[in-house]
Amino acid sequence: MKSNCESCAHFVYDDESECYTCEVNLDEDEMARFIQGSVFDCNFYRLDDEYAIVRKQN
Numbered sequence: 001m002k003s004n005c006e007s008c009a010h011f012v013y014d015d016e017s018e019c020y021t022c023e024v025n026l027d028e029d030e031m032a033r034f035i036q037g038s039v040f041d042c043n044f045y046r047l048d049d050e051y052a053i054v055r056k057q058n
Contacts, residue, residue: 004045005020005022005042006020007047007048008022008042008044008045008046008047008048009046009047009048009049010022010023010024010044010045010046011023011048024042024044030042
């Protein structure tokens with residue numbers, strides 16, 4: 001599964017640094033692959049589906 005950080009629930013805006021950051025602590029190898037921009041399959045990727053609760057209520 002190819003991950004898109006922009007649609008991940010762990011990718012949040014940090015007011016202090018004024019940029020988006022990942023809240024997951026990646027290990028050294030994962031971080032290196034992520035920074036290099038190679039194909040990165042994140043095991044922690046979770047779709048940020050803000051409407052999931054609404055669908056459950058129906």
